Amino acid sequence: MRILRAATVTATVTALAAAATGCGGGSTPSGGGSNDSPRTLTYWASNQGPNVEADKKILGPELRKFEKRTGIKVKLEVVPWPxxxxxxxxAATSGQGPDVLNIGNTWSASLQATGALLPWDKENFDEIGGRDRFVAPALGATGAEGKDPAAVPLYSLTYALYYNKQxxxxxxxxxxxxxxxxxxxDGKKISKHGKWALGAEGGNLSNNIHQAFVLAKQHGADFFDSSGKxxxxxxxxxAAVKQYVDFMAEDGIIAPGNAEYGQNQSxxxxxxxxxxxVLWQAAASTFTAHGMKAEDWGVVPVPVPSGAxxxxxxxxxxxxxINIxxxxxTDNxxxxxxxxxFMTSDAEQRLLNKTYGAIPPVKAAQADPAFSRPDTKVLRETLxxxxxxxxxxxxxxxxxxxxxxxxxDLFADAAAGHRVTTASVRARLAEAEQQMAK
Structure with a gap:
């Protein structure tokens, strides 16, 4: 499911803040944007469906609906995640780009630092119905704290624990x-005779971060202090990173081969x-694509140290x-x-999030029964x-x-049979911290 790629795509951004301070995107004739008509917009949509053509089929009727209502034609380009x-x-550095675009919500603060995106202050939020229409956690992933958001939540997702009933x-x-x-x-009871309890993707850097981040929160820690250090x-x-790697290294419930796994292999x-x-976001459609029936699997919230x-x-x-x-x-x-x-209206939020298997960040849209199924209810309540x-x-x-x-690297150590200790984890994280300072 491409919806999760916004949060899992890893890209190294060099000197983002310096790249385009004071620079905007906006449309130009060479960029194929709205300069050719004040009644035209260019929209870069991220690839959410099985492929680019599927997204065009999903979004096309909605864009025509928008044109019929407003007289504004939308030129759509679905951009693959890579x-x-x-x-x-x-686009930020050249000033030649779309009017509206999708971004992964984990990029919000990075792109905000370029100065290229429209700040969503009170006036701009009022134009789309107000900030209060959106669930607060989704708004928390729209830019740096204390600044006007750089984007507006469009599709929301969270992790859940999927399990094989049989x-x-x-x-x-x-x-x-x-x-x-x-x-x-439970995992030790299951991990026998060539079968394993828990899937992981040790070679998927962003997925590693997601799991480590959550476990750190559960250990009462953050990876940055209040000043951003x-x-x-x-x-x-x-302790968080060691706990995650220990599912393989100490507990023996993750197969050693998972140390090399990349996107979707788990x-x-x-x-x-x-x-x-498996710990994942909105995995139902993927399971169906691989031949599983809905009754074969269940879904519950990701575990916590104790309680609920x-x-x-x-x-x-x-x-x-995804944020928009x-x-x-933009000259429009x-x-x-x-x-x-339009894209964040109650009706479109219900339709598009239902289609993509995501959760609407707009409160009113969550009332749709589609978001109260056993699997989507877990995602919605987690959000x-x-x-x-x-x-x-x-x-x-x-x-x-x-x-x-x-x-x-720690998963690779575990898979090779090397002992993973608190000291070895701290040493790896110290190297990572030094890299951030360069």
């Missing part, structure tokens, strides 16, 4: 785990009955998803705001009650690369 960030940065039954386990101790105990070697951060193993559990998910140390997911933004230099600001209003945004800092992508690589 190209999206570089395209956005090029594998649990065969292991004599009557219900899925709600705490990590329970997960490890990295604190990767704090006791809580070290989902394939789950669908084929090789692993009994909630705020503070009971955080159990990062906030994933406007280039500050009124039309761009109308388009954002509103127990999810937190990744650090909203300009160097967020560098954080994903440095710490994500540290976790990858």
């Amino acid at each position: 190209d999206l960030l570089n395209r956005i940065l090029a 594998m649990f039954k065969e292991a004599g386990i009557s219900q899925p785990p709600s705490t990590w101790d329970e997960l490890v105990a 990295p604190t990767f070697t704090s006791p809580g951060a070290v 989902l394939q193993d789950f669908a084929k009955g090789r692993t009994a559990m 998910p909630g705020t503070g140390r009971r955080t159990n997911s990062m906030i994933a998803g 933004a406007v280039f500050k230099n 600001l009124d039309g761009a705001r109308k388009f954002v209003k 509103t009650r127990s999810a937190a945004p990744l650090p909203q800092i300009a160097d967020e992508s560098q954080f994903e690369t440095s710490v994500g690589t540290a976790v990858k």
